[in-house]
Amino acid sequence: MLLEVSDLRVSYPGRPVPVLRGVSFSIAPGEVVGLLGESGCGKSTIALAILAALPAGSAVSGSIRFHGRARSIVFQEPRLALHPTIRAGDQIAEVLRAHKNYRNRKSKTLELMNRAGLDESLYNSYPHQMSGGELQRVCIAQALACEPSLIVADEPTASLDTITQAEILRLFAGLKTESQAGMLFISHHPAILRGLADRILVMYAGEIVEEGGVEQVLSKPLHPYTEALLKAVPPAPGAATKRLSAIPGDPPRFANLPAGCAFAPRCASARTGCRENPLRDSMPFPSRRVKCVLYEHRAPVDVAHALVRAAPALLPTLGVRRGE
Numbered sequence: 278m279l280l281e282v283s284d285l286r287v288s289y290p291g292r293p294v295p296v297l298r299g300v301s302f303s304i305a306p307g308e309v310v311g312l313l314g315e316s317g318c319g320k321s322t323i324a325l326a327i328l329a330a331l332p333a334g335s336a337v338s339g340s341i342r343f344h345g346r347a348r349s350i351v352f353q354e355p356r357l358a359l360h361p362t363i364r365a366g367d368q369i370a371e372v373l374r375a376h377k378n379y380r381n382r383k384s385k386t387l388e389l390m391n392r393a394g395l396d397e398s399l400y401n402s403y404p405h406q407m408s409g410g411e412l413q414r415v416c417i418a419q420a421l422a423c424e425p426s427l428i429v430a431d432e433p434t435a436s437l438d439t440i441t442q443a444e445i446l447r448l449f450a451g452l453k454t455e456s457q458a459g460m461l462f463i464s465h466h467p468a469i470l471r472g473l474a475d476r477i478l479v480m481y482a483g484e485i486v487e488e489g490g491v492e493q494v495l496s497k498p499l500h501p502y503t504e505a506l507l508k509a510v511p512p513a514p515g516a517a518t519k520r521l522s523a524i525p526g527d528p529p530r531f532a533n534l535p536a537g538c539a540f541a542p543r544c545a546s547a548r549t550g551c552r553e554n555p556l557r558d559s560m561p562f563p564s565r566r567v568k569c570v571l572y573e574h575r576a577p578v579d580v581a582h583a584l585v586r587a588a589p590a591l592l593p594t595l596g597v598r599r600g601e
């Protein structure tokens with residue numbers, strides 16, 4: 278594994294209530310994992326923890342094991358991530374200087390600009406002369422400069438218009454095949470993750486509530502929260518449809534969560550005991566994980582799969598002899 282996060286718990290300084298409440302997941306080399314969840318659920322906190330960039334004084338427990346070369350991050354707001362009075366090319370070259378002593382930093386910078394889809398003529402431009410999409414490409418070139426084996430992309434298209442969003446997503450999809458870097462791609466919009474992510478983690482109130490292959494999760498969600506989230510958002514980012522349904526009830530408040538399932542107060546499938554009883558992860562199907570009482574009593578493996586494997590042993594008891 279490239280990254281292994283286990284039972285991660287984080288509280289910010291001066292805020293005793295944890296905002297990550299036992300997060301576990303892993304990323305294999307070259308794999309793109311999507312992290313999906315509403316505003317405030319803790320997505321950026323996971324990103325900062327992985328990059329060891331949480332504010333000083335944060336309380337962190339659990340473990341983060343990273344087995345790669347370097348990690349880099351691309352943020353939601355490129356304009357805030359760049360220095361306003363330094364030329365774009367120099368900002369990329371500066372990252373090269375910090376990480377490696379290249380003999381020809383200028384030509385390496387131009388190569389990175391090229392990989393990020395930036396015209397060489399933009400080398401001498403200042404951030405205020407560039408569009409949002411171009412600035413995000415500068416940030417991507419910076420992220421690639423340290424030849425990372427893990428890229429954390431924290432909603433990198435959130436501040437862009439729809440067309441630019443699609444272009445930047447295409448760039449990330451290209452990086453996936455070309456750079457072999459593993460990626461944690463954060464988004465609050467499921468459609469963005471389709472076609473990009475291999476796997477999806479769904480987050481609610483500081484916990485991973487569901488995990489599975491991207492198509493499985495998006496077309497057959499298991500957790501009632503994932504189901505509600507998929508119904509609540511328009512089919513494509515920026516699509517001119519009205520909101521189909523908002524998730525009923527109030528967003529969770531970390532200081533006031535139930536002892537059991539945090540989503541129970543808003544859940545249409547909640548039963549007696551959901552709010553009170555502690556939850557554990559279930560794996561009702563191979564490669565799928567869900568934290569919901571509805572799945573706790575299901576068989577842990579696919580029954581048909583188990584029967585096929587047991588078939589040779591069962592044949593004599595069924596009165597069938599081999600070769601018949």
Ligand SMILES: Nc1ncnc2c1ncn2[C@@H]1O[C@H](COP(=O)(O)OP(=O)(O)OP(=O)(O)O)[C@@H](O)[C@H]1O
Pocket residue numbers: 289290292296314315316317318319320321322323332465531
């Ligand atoms: N520096 C901080 N100090 C104190 N609390 C913080 C800090 N940063 C974030 N929080 C709180 O931690 C919780 C999780 O925040 P986080 O930024 O990780 O959520 P998010 O899922 O990335 O949200 P968004 O989609 O809006 O970016 C929120 O309740 C937020 O208010």
Ligand SMILES: [Mg+2]
Pocket residue numbers: 320321322431
């Ligand atoms: Mg965030």
